[in-house]
Amino acid sequence: MSVNLLEAENLQLWRGDRHVLKGVGFGLGKGECLQVTGTNGAGKTTLLRTLCGLMVPEEGRVLCEGRDIRADLPAFHSSLMYLGHEPPLKADLTARENLHYWIGVRRRLAAAGLDAALARVGAGAWCERLVRTLSAGQKRRVALAGLALMFAPLWLLDEPTTNLDAEGQQVVGALMAEQLARGGAIVVATHQQLPGTVRAARVLELAS
Amino acid sequence: MMADMRWTWFHRLASPPYLYGLATRLTPWFAWPAALLILGGFYAGLALAPPDYQQGEGFRIIYVHVPTAWMSLMVYVTMGVAAGVGLIWRMKVAHAVAASCAPIGASFTVAALVTGSLWGKPMWGTWWVWDPRLTSELILLFLYLGFMGLRAGFDDTQRADRAGALLAIVGLVNVPIIHYSVIWWNSLHQAPSVLRFGKPTIPGAMLAPLLILLLGFTLFFAAVLLVRVRAEILQRERAARWIGEALGT
Amino acid sequence: MSITGLPAGVGSSLDAAPSLAYGAGPAPVLAAARLALSRDLTLAFRKRGQLLQPLAFFALITLLFPLAVSPELSRLRGIAPGVLWVAAMLASLLALEFLFRDDAHDGTLEQYALSGQSLTWLLFAKTVAHWLLTGLPLALMAPFAAMSLGVPASAVPGIVLIMVVGTIALSLIGAIGAALTLGMKRSGALLALLTLPLSLPVLIYGARATELAIAGNSYVAPLQLLAALLVLAVTLAPLAAASAVRISLE
Numbered sequence: 206m207s208v209n210l211l212e213a214e215n216l217q218l219w220r221g222d223r224h225v226l227k228g229v230g231f232g233l234g235k236g237e238c239l240q241v242t243g244t245n246g247a248g249k250t251t252l253l254r255t256l257c258g259l260m261v262p263e264e265g266r267v268l269c270e271g272r273d274i275r276a277d278l279p280a281f282h283s284s285l286m287y288l289g290h291e292p293p294l295k296a297d298l299t300a301r302e303n304l305h306y307w308i309g310v311r312r313r314l315a316a317a318g319l320d321a322a323l324a325r326v327g328a329g330a331w332c333e334r335l336v337r338t339l340s341a342g343q344k345r346r347v348a349l350a351g352l353a354l355m356f357a358p359l360w361l362l363d364e365p366t367t368n369l370d371a372e373g374q375q376v377v378g379a380l381m382a383e384q385l386a387r388g389g390a391i392v393v394a395t396h397q398q399l400p401g402t403v404r405a406a407r408v409l410e411l412a413s
Numbered sequence: 414m415m416a417d418m419r420w421t422w423f424h425r426l427a428s429p430p431y432l433y434g435l436a437t438r439l440t441p442w443f444a445w446p447a448a449l450l451i452l453g454g455f456y457a458g459l460a461l462a463p464p465d466y467q468q469g470e471g472f473r474i475i476y477v478h479v480p481t482a483w484m485s486l487m488v489y490v491t492m493g494v495a496a497g498v499g500l501i502w503r504m505k506v507a508h509a510v511a512a513s514c515a516p517i518g519a520s521f522t523v524a525a526l527v528t529g530s531l532w533g534k535p536m537w538g539t540w541w542v543w544d545p546r547l548t549s550e551l552i553l554l555f556l557y558l559g560f561m562g563l564r565a566g567f568d569d570t571q572r573a574d575r576a577g578a579l580l581a582i583v584g585l586v587n588v589p590i591i592h593y594s595v596i597w598w599n600s601l602h603q604a605p606s607v608l609r610f611g612k613p614t615i616p617g618a619m620l621a622p623l624l625i626l627l628l629g630f631t632l633f634f635a636a637v638l639l640v641r642v643r644a645e646i647l648q649r650e651r652a653a654r655w656i657g658e659a660l661g662t
Numbered sequence: 663m664s665i666t667g668l669p670a671g672v673g674s675s676l677d678a679a680p681s682l683a684y685g686a687g688p689a690p691v692l693a694a695a696r697l698a699l700s701r702d703l704t705l706a707f708r709k710r711g712q713l714l715q716p717l718a719f720f721a722l723i724t725l726l727f728p729l730a731v732s733p734e735l736s737r738l739r740g741i742a743p744g745v746l747w748v749a750a751m752l753a754s755l756l757a758l759e760f761l762f763r764d765d766a767h768d769g770t771l772e773q774y775a776l777s778g779q780s781l782t783w784l785l786f787a788k789t790v791a792h793w794l795l796t797g798l799p800l801a802l803m804a805p806f807a808a809m810s811l812g813v814p815a816s817a818v819p820g821i822v823l824i825m826v827v828g829t830i831a832l833s834l835i836g837a838i839g840a841a842l843t844l845g846m847k848r849s850g851a852l853l854a855l856l857t858l859p860l861s862l863p864v865l866i867y868g869a870r871a872t873e874l875a876i877a878g879n880s881y882v883a884p885l886q887l888l889a890a891l892l893v894l895a896v897t898l899a900p901l902a903a904a905s906a907v908r909i910s911l912e
Contacts, residue, residue, distance in 0.1 A: 221569060222652045257776055259911050261503065283778025293769035295701070297708040306701040307770075310694040310784070311777050555859045562855055566846050575909040576842050580856065583838060583902050587860050590891075594863035597887075601870060 208271040209234050210390045211359060216255055216265040218248075225251050226262060231409055233392065236385050238403060241394040243411035249394035250290070252411065253361050256392060257287050269359075283311065286357035290364060292348035296337035300328055300347045303336060308354045322354040323347075326376050341368040346376070353380055360384060362393045366400055374400040427504045430655045433646045436639040443636035450629030458622035478528035479623060480630040481521045482546065485553055486588075488518030488634060492560070493585030496578035506642075508574035509649060511581060512564065513641035517634060519557040525550050545599040549592050556584045570649065694779045695787035702791035705764075716757040716796045717803055723749035724807040735812030742811040743872040746821070747865055749807065750800055750829060755854050757796040758836040761788065766844045766910065775911055785907065786900040789837045797829030813876050820875030824885060828868035831892045834899040835860050841906035863891055 209232040218226040225248040233239050241249050254260045256267055258274050258281060267274045274281040294303045304319055323332045326346040336344060345368050352360065360381075366374050378401015381391055385403065399405060425431050458476035492514035499507030529547050530540050541547070563580055567573035650656055706713060727745045728738060738745075765771040765788075774784045804825045805818040813821070839856040843849040871884035 221571070259772070259775065259908075261912070279778050279780070281778075282776050285776070287772075287776050289769055289772065291769055293773045295705060295764075295768065295770065297705050298701075302704070306697055307773060309689070309697050310774070310779060311689055313689050313693075552859055552862060555855065559852075559856045559859060562852050563842060566843070566849070566852055572909065572912065575912070576906065579902065579905055579909060580842055583860065586898070587863075590863050590894075591859070594866045598866045598870070 209268070210237075210270060211256065211392070212268040212271075213256065214265050214268065216252070216262045216267070218251060218255060218260065218262045220251070226255065226265075226411075228265070229409070229411070230265070231407065233390050233406070235388040235390060237406035238381065238385055238391040238393065238399070240399060240405035240408045241392065241411065242396050242408060244396075244413055247411040247413040249411060250363055252409075253287070253289075253363055253392065253394055257285065257361055258282065284357055285359040285361060286352055286355050287361045288348055288352065288363060288365060290367070292344045294336045294344055294347055297335060299335055300332040300339070300343075300350075303347060304351055304354060308351050312355065314354070318354060322350040325353050325380075326350045327372065342370060342373055345369055346373060349373075349376060349380060358389045360389065360391045360393075362391065362395075364395050365393060366395065366397060377401070378403055427502075427506055429506055429509075429646050429650050429653070430659065432506050433643055433659060436643045436646075440636055440639045440643075443632045443639065447629050447632035447636055450625055451633060454622045454626035454629050457625065458619075461622070472532075474528050474532045476622060476626055478525060478532055480626045481528060482525040482550060483627060484630050484634055485518055485521040485525050485550065487631070488514050488521060489553065489556070489581075489588065490585065491638075492518060493581045496581035500575060500578040500582070505574070505649070506646065508578060509645040510638070510642055511578060512574070513638055513645050515557055515561050515564075517637055517641065519554060519561065521634075522550055522554040522557060526554065543599070545592075545596045548595050548599070552591055552595070553588070556588075560584065689779070691780055691783050694777070695783045698774070698784045698787040699791045702788055703794065706791070706795050712760070713795055713799070716753040717799055719756050720749050720753040720800055720803060721807065723752060724810065727811070739812035739876065742808055742813050742876060743869045745811060746804055746808060746825075746872060747828070747869045750804070750825065751832060751858065751861060751865060753800055754797060754829065754832045754836060755850075755857060757792070758833075758840045758853060758857070759850065761792050761837060761840045762844055762907070763840075771844075771907060772911055775908060781904040781907060782900045785837065785841075785903045786896075789833050789900065789903070792837075793830050793833040797833050798826065801825035801829050808876075814878075816878065817876045820881055821872055824868055824871045824875060824881065824888065827885065827888050827892055828864055831864045831888070831895045832861055834892075834895040835864070837903040838899055838906060841903040841910065844907065844910040864888065867891065 211233040213230050213232075216226045216229040217224075229252060231239060241252055243249050251260065255262055258267065258278050261275075269281050269284075293307065294300075295306075298306070301319060301323065304322065305314065308314060320329070323329055326349045328343070328346050328350060331339065331343065332347075336347070339347070345365075349365070352362075365377050369377065378399070381393075381399070381403045382401060384391055391403075393399065393405075426435075455476065459473055492511045495507045495511040495514065498504055499511060526547065529550065533542055533547075534540055560577055560580055564573040564577040567576065647656065647660075724745060727741065731737060731741065762771060765774070775781055777784070801822055804821055805815075808818065808821055809815065836853075836857050838860070839853050842856060843853050846852065867884045867888040871881040871888060874881035874884065
């Protein structure tokens, strides 16, 4: 029985007086996708941030390949990619420059790789424009290019299909399918249906 | 086994109801001795000790100034240590202790500044001088105000706790640096010694009441801290179930 | 366990995908820090206008003193060290608000914290970039302000050197306060309340060194103490700032 890529054990977390995570637990193996659903304010983002290690639960722990992530957070972080609600892009840089800095801090990059990733998400035509001139959907696509470029084994995505048209959603679906096919794992928080052919191995519903 | 027993004590202290109960029980044990020592010390200092040959009766204010100045620093150290414990071991009650310390320490600092000023007036004719001790006390006051201001700026208690704790630790590390720098600065512009807060050589009869008062003020701080910690715990845990039993409702 | 089967098209010129096993290497820390530095510099040059604000503030404060005190250069020379340093500290405070604010707002800081790289190094790089954009220009402008206050030109090299050392220390110390107050609206006064007491030793040694430099005497002793403070700040301040940033992300 192989060890799960990501495992959560009885996560309990309070924000002030609110009991946000009430004993969340799951195991996620290689090639599996976990979908986290729930109404607004149910704690989807909180759960994702706890899985990242940004938030510390009062009880319970998160394990990566059987080891507590807190034992070696930097190594855990270098193997994951977290995309929050807003794409982490600088308005005064071009899409290409954004990727160069954002992913370059984490991995050694080559120009050809950058171009290929941008082409992959359909950004080839406008990748030299400043991000402040791009639409919300285009910004989302640039963030997806970062995802494609990074090759992290674990993806934590918060509403990845926001602002995307049908074509954009197909790109997300393709990227996710490839990630799962090569043995990576995805935790995606969304109350929409997963794009493309991606099917969740399990669904976690958070109640507020 | 012994190590386990020691750590159990430490971890039990982290439980709010346990600390609340402990604080309630311990308060009179600190409060009454504190009252006795302070009253006794004041009597000894104000009535019994002989007047200083240089400063006359005016020197007696050191019986308030020195203990409050000492306490202002000791409370800051306590606050910093509690903050460190809270930050490293994620103990919420430690943050409650640190938060409770701050207003007490700030009050001691203000008292030290006021009494220092009162001490100086008859000696130099001015209400304020920039001597190293008073200047350090003033800077310490700003450190306290910064801590309380930072905490007040966050609605989220957890963020206020942790940010404040980091500030308290940074401040604690800085206190010796600031103190040394102020002494250095003051020594450059050596005012005539009559303007300096010379430590008068304190003969035994004067020293004893001072020590009694130091101990008394320390116990006083402990008692007031315990009362404040109880209030702080009540406020933080107001939604918890054990509160009803503890308050007898 | 490594991840096999890289899709065609995106990958031939990339490094092999890192395995999930602990200890798999991220990009080297210094390269990452250099990228963080160059990103901040690039961004600042695209919004060039903002760079002038702290400088204008510095000049304005310097202008206040002759108007408030006296136009006599001999009197101004006496208070010049104090004026220069107070103006530098206040201008530096003004600039500090921009150190982390944009990054915290658009999620870049969060990505730094999740990058697997040392957040301490990344924030140190950001602080250095910030100093290059605000502190260094202040130090270079100081001679002009000084001479307008009656300081002889012979003192200028000394003043620049002292200011350079001091402003780096101020930026590093200020980064702690800036990180602690992240996310607060209108944190200007609180930032000042937090940063100024911690910066007082820098002020004391810097102003004394400047005073000696203006008088034409040797300023080595206070400069050494200032440099010692700088070393302490370089080693400890980015650590504290990184902790503060992580606290703000919780």
